[in-house]
Amino acid sequence: MASDTFINEQVSVWAFFDPSAASSHIFPIAMNWRRRLVKFQKLILSTTKRVGDAKILNLICASDTACFELEYNSDSHLWRLVKVMSQE
Amino acid sequence: MNRVILHVDLNSFFATAEQQANPVLRGKPVGITKAVGRTCIIAASVEAKRWGVTTGSNVYDARKLCPQIILIPADFDKYADISMRFIEICKTYSPLCEVFSLDECFIDVTETEKFWHNVFNIAFEIKDRLRSEVGERMTVSCGVSHNRLLAKLASSQIKPDGLFWITRDNAISTLDKSDLTDVCGLGFALNRRLRDLGIDSFPKLRSKSLVFLHKHFGPFWSKHLYNIARGIDESPVVPTDEIPDAKSVGRTYTTHRDLTNKDEVLQLMRNLCEETTAKARMMGLAGRYVGLTLRGSSLETKSEYQKSFFEENGTQSETNSNVQNSKSKTVSNLGNLDFDIVSNFEIRASNLYRGELSFYGHRTLKNYIDDGKRLFDICLAICKEWSVFAAKPNVRFCGVTLGMLTEVRFLTTPLFSADRRRQDLVKTIDQINRRFGDYTVYPGQLLGMPIIRPEVNGYFGDKAYRLNFVPHG
Structure with missing residues (x-):
């Protein structure tokens, strides 16, 4: 079984906002993680939760090598890389 | 008129949600446990079900049936969000x-x-x-x-x-x-x-x-x-906005190990009291019926107290046999509390539930309460006489209920300044926790324990609370 690696680091993300989309309104395109550019191929799942007044989006994106779980805090507008899941 | 009813059921919901979130899990047998180290499978994927693993299976049994099963701890936030979208x-x-x-x-x-x-x-x-x-x-x-x-x-x-x-x-x-x-x-x-x-x-x-x-x-x-x-059913489909009012509010918790320390049991009880009253306050309710349940471990690992209990009150087979054999007693001396008690309460210490020692007590008050500390004080008074604490407690389950509910807006303002200050304090804590998240401010008694938080694992008794009161989306 592939292992999940918990990272929990702040990252920079380029995202596309589409308020008319039915599933998710935010589509991450790429992220800068430890001076590495990771391009995303697909948004696999997006879920939301609330911590107090802050709305937190959890986005699972697939690149060509791995899946990445990103967390977007709509209160602070910060992105966080939660974990990396290998695809094998 | 011929009705047309459509029933829609998500397949192996929790397991499928995890397979959706992690492509590696797709096509593999997956079992969902409540948390890491828990031994009950709360959901199994379609692939695991083909091996005979069912919801409620023990992890040990599941591994025997399907050695390659992948166990994943549940993520209730994820399930709640998908459920809401569904x-x-x-x-x-x-x-x-x-x-x-x-x-x-x-x-x-x-x-x-x-x-x-x-x-x-x-x-x-x-x-x-x-x-x-x-x-x-x-x-x-x-x-x-x-x-x-x-x-x-x-x-x-x-x-x-x-x-x-x-x-x-x-x-x-x-x-x-x-x-x-x-x-x-x-x-x-x-x-x-x-x-x-x-x-x-x-x-x-x-x-x-x-x-x-x-x-x-x-x-x-x-x-x-x-x-x-005969396939006859005339019951109507009840939409979300017509869900009947809650009759009681409660919170139960089963621990993954026996709690053998009295302080741990009291911490758990306090946590559940806070959960219950927070839920009631969010619904704008207060109650004057308090129920408390404690269940001990199984007979195989029973404590010295439990052994003496069975020696005094009958053999194991007798107590297991039927409900009529339960031992009950009524206690009238409940200690001093700062509010009036309407009725005495009843304790049932019986070994009825799958070989476990079970305690249940309740009390009806004159005044309505919606404060965790007060609820905890009453629970303490209820269990004070229980011999579960006499020797080493082996508590596995705790449940707190607040019943006989009324809407807080119908209640009068407290007469005494101390009560008003307490009410203001609770209101302020609620405001902070709503702004910054659950348990940002919490009682000092809960320090050093993993806090039990609200979790969505179904829409049953508290359907209205789950669907209407929790801010979502």
């Missing part, structure tokens, strides 16, 4: 949409099916929308019939991703092919009693007269069984 999709097809549980909805499309030409178009559209709006792994089984009972039975006929229609013509034949427990409303206890009478199938149940059923099951269940056997 409900939102279902609601778009009729105002009469009943949320039956986290992953099931009944939709009465009698009046609205014509907009989609027929009910099957609705079913296929729901399937498509789930795949496109939530994830391609999310599948539902749909059942169509003229009542709720048969619609639910229809959705269980083809899994996963099925669609089945029970008409008036094939209703009896479908029922006859089903097991008694396949039908909603016929649980294990009723099934056991029916089997004791030699009734193990629907044809046999149908052959019994109403008089016979009345004699053995009483006026309510006889009619219920008589109707079930």
Whole structure:
């Protein structure tokens, strides 16, 4: 079984906002993680939760090598890389 | 008028959600446990079910059946969000949409099916929308019939991703092919009693007269069984905004290990009191009935106190045998509390529940309360006399209930300044916790323990709270 690696680091993300989309309104395109550019191929799942007044989006994106779980805090507008899941 | 009811059921919901979130898990047997180290599988994937793993299986048994099973701890935030989106999709097809549980909805499309030409178009559209709006792994089984009972039975006929229609013509034949427990409303206890009478199938149940059923099951269940056997169900689909008011608010918790330290038990009790009252306050309710349940570990690992309890009160087989053998006593001296007590309470210390030692006590107060500390003080008074704390406690389960509810807006302002200050304090803490998240401010007694937080694991007794009060989206 592939292992999940918990990272929990702040990252920079380029995202596309589409308020008319039915599933998710935010589509991450790429992220800068430890001076590495990771391009995303697909948004696999997006879920939301609330911590107090802050709305937190959890986005699972697939690149060509791995899946990445990103967390977007709509209160602070910060992105966080939660974990990396290998695809094998 | 012939009703058209659609029942939509997400297949292996928790496991499928995890497979959706992590592509590596797709096509593999997955079991969901409540947390890391827990031993009960709360959901199994379709692949794991093929190996015989079922919901409620023990991890040890599941590994024996399917050695390659992958165990994943549950993520209830994820499930709650997917569930809400599923409900939102279902609601778009009729105002009469009943949320039956986290992953099931009944939709009465009698009046609205014509907009989609027929009910099957609705079913296929729901399937498509789930795949496109939530994830391609999310599948539902749909059942169509003229009542709720048969619609639910229809959705269980083809899994996963099925669609089945029970008409008036094939209703009896479908029922006859089903097991008694396949039908909603016929649980294990009723099934056991029916089997004791030699009734193990629907044809046999149908052959019994109403008089016979009345004699053995009483006026309510006889009619219920008589109707079930014939596929009759006139119950309406109750939409979310017509859910009846809550009669009680409570929180229960089963620990993953025995709590052998009294302080740990009291911490758990305090945590559950905070959970219960926070829920009540969010619903704008206060209550004056307090119930407390504690359950101990199994007999194999029973404490010295439990051993002495059985020696004093009867043998193990006697106490296991039936409810009538439970030992009960009434205690009148409850200690000093700063509010009046209307009734004394009753303690039942009995070994009735699967070989566990169980304690239950309750108290009715004069004044309504919605404060965790006060609720905890009453729980303390209730369990003060319980011998579970006399020796080393082996507590495995705790439950706190607040009943006899009324709306807080109907209550008068407290007369004394100390009470008003306490009320203001609780209000301020609630404001902070709503702004920054649950348990940002919490009682010092909970320091050093893993705090039990609100979690969505179903929409049952507190359906209205889950669906209407929790800010979402």
